[in-house]
Amino acid sequence: MFKKFSPSTDVSGQTSVKTSVQRSIRSGILSQWSIDQDTLESIWPKKEPLILVKCREHISIYTLHGEPLFFQHFDGPFYPTLRMVHKYPFLLPMVRVDRGAIRFLLAGAHMMCPGLTSKGGYLPPPDKEIKAGTPVAIFAEGKEHAVGLGITKMDTEEMRRVNKNTGIETVTYLGDDLWALQKL
Amino acid sequence: MASAAAPEASSQAISPIQVRYCEVCTFPLEYCEFGSSFTKCKESLAEEDEDLYDKYYSEEALQKKLGTISLEAQSKLEKDAAAKEAKAEKKADAALKKKMASQITIKRIERHKRKYVTSIHGLEAFGVDLKKVAKQFAQKFATGASVTKNPQGQDEIVVQGDVSGDIVEMIEDGVGLLKGVPKENVVEVEEKKKKAGD
Numbered sequence: 001m002f003k004k005f006s007p008s009t010d011v012s013g014q015t016s017v018k019t020s021v022q023r024s025i026r027s028g029i030l031s032q033w034s035i036d037q038d039t040l041e042s043i044w045p046k047k048e049p050l051i052l053v054k055c056r057e058h059i060s061i062y063t064l065h066g067e068p069l070f071f072q073h074f075d076g077p078f079y080p081t082l083r084m085v086h087k088y089p090f091l092l093p094m095v096r097v098d099r100g101a102i103r104f105l106l107a108g109a110h111m112m113c114p115g116l117t118s119k120g121g122y123l124p125p126p127d128k129e130i131k132a133g134t135p136v137a138i139f140a141e142g143k144e145h146a147v148g149l150g151i152t153k154m155d156t157e158e159m160r161r162v163n164k165n166t167g168i169e170t171v172t173y174l175g176d177d178l179w180a181l182q183k184l
Numbered sequence: 185m186a187s188a189a190a191p192e193a194s195s196q197a198i199s200p201i202q203v204r205y206c207e208v209c210t211f212p213l214e215y216c217e218f219g220s221s222f223t224k225c226k227e228s229l230a231e232e233d234e235d236l237y238d239k240y241y242s243e244e245a246l247q248k249k250l251g252t253i254s255l256e257a258q259s260k261l262e263k264d265a266a267a268k269e270a271k272a273e274k275k276a277d278a279a280l281k282k283k284m285a286s287q288i289t290i291k292r293i294e295r296h297k298r299k300y301v302t303s304i305h306g307l308e309a310f311g312v313d314l315k316k317v318a319k320q321f322a323q324k325f326a327t328g329a330s331v332t333k334n335p336q337g338q339d340e341i342v343v344q345g346d347v348s349g350d351i352v353e354m355i356e357d358g359v360g361l362l363k364g365v366p367k368e369n370v371v372e373v374e375e376k377k378k379k380a381g382d
């Protein structure tokens with residue numbers, strides 16, 4: 001999503017977000033991420049002005065004092081930025097790719113099932129299955145911090161079963177243009 | 185994951201983990217090996233923080249890192265990393281050369297009789313934020329200035345009025361955001377209005 005993204009050409013405008021809209025975003029985030037009200041309040045205080053940065057292809061980035069906090073594609077789920085996941089690694093359900101997959105991910109590739117089901121990878125147990133279409137934090141074998149964020153293309157149990165094709169579509173990763181964008 | 189929950193007086197907010205990022209490549213330190221400046225990253229960390237350097241690059245750490253990957257795959261990875269680094273260096277060299285050779289074109293364009301606009305193209309190659317510098321021009325000349333795309337699809341700044349001479353001077357003096365832009369690379373041109381029957 002942010003492989004080739006340049007603020008000078010891909011941003012179409014910045015507007016402040018109405019209080020009523022902020023409320024619905026807040027409740028959306030509380031229901032989508034595993035986060036409590038107090039922690040969300042410490043990340044995004046109610047009194048601070050949230051800015052919507054409208055970008056090409058219906059990407060919306062929400063910033064606080066210029067710093068990107070989270071983003072959304074069309075009216076899909078909210079994604080925290082990767083930097084925020086580094087601060088709060090529990091926000092999204094986690095998966096892990098094996099070491100061999102890291103360099104592909106860092107080149108922007110989507111994650112194939114075998115990289116998730118191999119010995120170095122990790123998918124949650126059957127009773128904690130992640131459904132298709134869920135934003136996830138992608139961790140990597142032997143690494144402490146997340147390497148990227150993505151969205152599941154199938155249920156995690158199905159990834160185990162078919163074990164081929166794209167399991168997770170990469171949304172943002174270390175070193176992409178959103179990563180480079182510390183201020184907007 | 186070591187998420188330390190430190191409840192404050194009134195709020196139960198979970199406090200954030202402070203990840204140490206690399207000063208060279210901006211990645212978390214553990215991911216430097218996948219960047220394109222690994223040698224520099226290592227050098228920088230060795231200088232900054234010996235303990236952390238040992239954490240990531242001691243013999244023991246390197247052994248552990250292998251994980252489930254085979255030795256063969258690991259050596260391929262290292263080869264890849266070295267190749268990537270060499271490529272990045274070459275690219276940086278080429279980019280620098282290109283930058284030093286790239287021109288800034290300041291064009292005086294006649295719109296109507298004795299009415300001009302000035303277009304400035306090529307400043308972005310020197311890391312200048314076009315929108316901000318357009319604002320600087322607008323303020324300085326008390327006129328309109330904007331960033332637009334030229335017919336070739338490249339960004340350029342268009343300032344109302346003939347201010348080409350002043351802008352050349354501003355670049356020579358390195359005023360404000362124009363600091364560091366080499367004056368040798370400036371080219372002045374004029375675009376006359378084509379007249380029917382001329």
Ligand SMILES: [Zn+2]
Pocket residue numbers: 206207208209210211213215216219221225226
């Ligand atoms: Zn580094």
